[in-house]
Amino acid sequence: MLQQTTVAAVKPYFLHFLDRWPSVEQLADADPQEVMAAWAGLGYYARARNMLACARTVAAQHQGRFPEGVKALRCLPGIGEYTSAAIAAIAFDEPVAVVDGNVERVVSRLYAIETPLPAAKPRIRDLVQEMTPSERPGDFAQAMMDLGATICTPKRPACAICPLSAPCLARAEGRQEFFPVKAPKRAKPQRRGAAFVAMRQGDGAIWLRRRPESGMLGGMVEPPTTAWSVKADGAIGAESAPFAAGWELAGTASHGFTHFDLTLDVWRAVAPADPQSDGWWATPERLDEEGLPTVMKKVVAVALPGIIFRRRPGRAAP
DNA sequence: CAGACGTGGAA
DNA sequence: TTTCCAAGTCT
Known part of the structure; x- marks a missing residue:
């Protein structure tokens, strides 16, 4: 969960997952759709699919216990170079280099x-391996990460109280804020699409469907949307809707993803009882449990301004 | 290797 | 408002 995600964002999700699926075996037996819904809002949804696959592998092939050793850990779904090293060092006392974004920053400044x-990663990993002690390698790893998180911060690092300020080469040159050097990032392209929010007469249920397992928002729930194409002029018409209805334009919903910005035209209609399309009806009370990703909550909010989503799992909106 | 892959909070 | 970025992984 913590991969590319802050502790503050993860905390309520972590607590809910631990409460709902307290063991590897229970997670392995979980309903995948419920796991995806519980992950909704955290982002990088491949992590949820990987975590479930990982639990199944650990349960089926390792008697429910994580294998010891970076090499075996590295073979598990969703467990890459950093996470395998972190588990090996912290849980199994293995003296391996643990390199996350914090450690990259600390070491790139130190030297x-x-x-x-990312070209400097192999060099950084070698340097960290060199300094990793055979005694308490897990504590060393966490100390390095915490140093980066609290003192050797991206902006205005607190060099005055840093235990590594004396040997720090970047500090000696007064150039600490210029490290780590990163490749320039490209501009985000704009993409355009349409979303169709159909409401059922009577109970106000909304028509939903599940996105394909791979790709953007893979396996997540949405009101039907068109493909998200390179930005076109003007609105996308109701002829792109999954079924005929009295579609009216309710507005637009915009959302910034990692590698593109999306603007969706949001269409609204009172729909036939049987839309003859893949999907299901979700009543307003059930919308939270469906687990819509954030961009889709925005879409629903544009179509139905009365809908209020809870912010985090099991917590009431303020 | 470079690009895909989410979201929310801080500056 | 815009930009940056956080305990990365996969293809």
């Missing part, structure tokens, strides 16, 4: 590494 990331 004033001019090579941009």
Whole structure:
């Protein structure tokens, strides 16, 4: 959960998952759709699919216990170079280099590494391996990460209270804020699409469907949307809707993803009882449990301004 | 290797 | 408002 995600964002999800699926075996037996719904809002949904696949592998092939050793850990779904090393060092006392974004920053400053990331990663990993002690390697790893998180911060690092300020080459040159060097990032393209929010006469239920397992928002729930194409002029017409209805334009919903910005035209209609399309009806009370990703909550909010979503699992909106 | 892959909070 | 970025992984 913590991959590319802050502790503050993860905390309520972590607590809910631990409460709902307290063991690897229980997670392995979980309903995948419920797991995806519980992950909704955290982002990077491949992590949820990987975590479930990982639990199944650990339960089926490792008697419900995580294998020891970076190499075996690295073979599990969703467990890459960083996570395998972190588990090995922290849980199994293995003296392996644990390199996350914090450690990259600390070490690139300590040695004033001019090579941009990610090209400098192998060098950084070697340096960290060199300093990793055979005694309490897990504590060393967490100390390095916490140093980066609290003192050797991206902006205005607190060099005055840093235990590594004396040997720090970047600090010696007064260039600490210029490390790590990173490759320039490209501009985000704009994409355009349409979303169709159909409401059932009577109970106000909304028509939903599930997105394909892979790709953007893979396996997540949505009101039907068109493909998200390179930005076109003007609105996308109701002829793109999954079924005929009295579609009216309710507005637009915009959302920034990691690698593109999306604007969706949001269409609204009172729909026939049987839309003759893939999907299901979800009543307003059930919308929270459906687990819509954030962009789709925005879409529903544009179509139905009265709908209020809860912010985090099991917590009431303020 | 470079690009895909979410979201919310801070500056 | 815009930009940055956080305990990365997969293809």
